[in-house]
Amino acid sequence: GENVEQHPSTLSVQEGDSAVIKCTYSDSASNYFPWYKQELGKRPQLIIDIRSNVGEKKDQRIAVTLNKTAKHFSLHITETQPEDSAVYFCAASETNYGKLTFGQGTILTVHP
Amino acid sequence: DVKVTQSSRYLVKRTGEKVFLECVQDMDHENMFWYRQDPGLGLRLIYFSYDVKMKEKGDIPEGYSVSREKKERFSLILESASTNQTSMYLCASSSHTASSYNSPLHFGNGTRLTVT
Numbered sequence: 001g002e003n004v005e006q007h008p009s010t011l012s013v014q015e016g017d018s019a020v021i022k023c024t025y026s027d028s029a030s031n032y033f034p035w036y037k038q039e040l041g042k043r044p045q046l047i048i049d050i051r052s053n054v055g056e057k058k059d060q061r062i063a064v065t066l067n068k069t070a071k072h073f074s075l076h077i078t079e080t081q082p083e084d085s086a087v088y089f090c091a092a093s094e095t096n097y098g099k100l101t102f103g104q105g106t107i108l109t110v111h112p
Numbered sequence: 113d114v115k116v117t118q119s120s121r122y123l124v125k126r127t128g129e130k131v132f133l134e135c136v137q138d139m140d141h142e143n144m145f146w147y148r149q150d151p152g153l154g155l156r157l158i159y160f161s162y163d164v165k166m167k168e169k170g171d172i173p174e175g176y177s178v179s180r181e182k183k184e185r186f187s188l189i190l191e192s193a194s195t196n197q198t199s200m201y202l203c204a205s206s207s208h209t210a211s212s213y214n215s216p217l218h219f220g221n222g223t224r225l226t227v228t
Contacts, residue, residue, distance in 0.1 A: 001171065034216060043202070043219040044155070047152075089154060092157040098162075098206035098217060102155040104169065 004092050006103025013080050021106045022074040023090035026042050030092040031048045033073045034065060034100070034106040047088075048075070080110045115139070118203050124226045129189040133142040135203030142208040144186035144218065146170075146178065149200040158164045158201075161186055163207060192205050200224050 003026040004091035013019050025033075050057045050064045050073065057064050061080075066073040077084055087107050091100040119134035137144065143162050147170075148211060149157040157170030159178040169180050179187045186205075188196055201224075204217040 001173055004121070004154075006154070019138075036217075043221050046216040049216065072145060074140040098145070098208070098215065099168075100156065100217060101157070101171075104148075 002030060002092055002094060002101040004090060004103040006087060006090050008106060009104060010040045010109070012109045012111065015080060015082060017080055019077045019084070019108055019110075021075045021088055021090065022072060023074070023092075023103050023110070024070075025092040025101075026071070026092050027092070028071065029094040032093040033064070034093075035062075035064060035075050035088045035089050036091065036102075038088070038089065038105075038108050044081050044089060060089075077108075080108075082110050082112050084108060085110045116203055116205055116218050117168065118201075118220040118223050120223050121221065122224050122226075124192075124228065125130065125193050126228055127194060129190075129193050129227075131190040131193050131198075131225065131227075133190075133201055133225070135186045135188070135220055136184050137186075137203075137205040137218070139205065139207070139218070140183065141205035142183070143148065143206045144180065145206075146176075146186065146188045146206040147202045148172070149202055149222070158188065162171075190225075193225075195227050198225060198227045 006023045029053035036044035037047045038044040064078045090103040116137045145160040146158040161180040177189045203220040
């Protein structure tokens with residue numbers, strides 16, 4: 001089955017800096033790579049996703065890149081703000097039934 | 113807006129008890145999932161279902177079973193609760209797509225289960 005590794009486990013940045021979270025996956029058949037943000041005490045919510053026919057996708061201050069050859073994908077957050085503080089999860093899927101394999105999570109702290 | 117509702121926010125049970133966690137979604141989604149969330153381990157899939165009365169094992173099904181008698185409801189059952197099943201349990205749903213790509217998961221608020 002799929003295995004997703006996520007790094008770093010914790011990330012601390014100053015407001016305005018950029019943050020990068022990296023994930024690797026094992027199954028070359030995976031074709032869908034979403035990122036979820038979970039604020040303290042709340043449910044995980046999708047913030048951005050990328051499909052295997054695209055190398056990069058951007059939505060305002062967040063972007064995701066995908067390297068299928070190397071089997072890794074990354075989340076980039078620019079101009080970080082304190083409200084970006086949360087746990088971020090990457091995930092990968094190779095089926096169309098929605099079954100996602102998640103990474104271990106990254107606790108991002110943005111200091112004012 | 114998709115709503116995924118889990119019946120309990122907090123639950124305390126004793127070792128050996130049979131525990132039912134209920135999840136209901138209101139968007140006519142075909143797919144439903146149960147994950148458990150533990151610090152440092154991310155979200156791990158217990159079971160999922162892509163249709164009524166259908167179920168598939170996830171990565172950590174041992175000690176759990178599920179039931180999906182109606183499309184909108186997916187129940188997780190701990191046959192005999194143990195202390196190592198103390199965790200946050202998250203239900204999710206998604207729609208099935210005709211393409212080879214997925215639609216996003218929509219999560220419930222979670223049930224924090226403590227087994228003493």
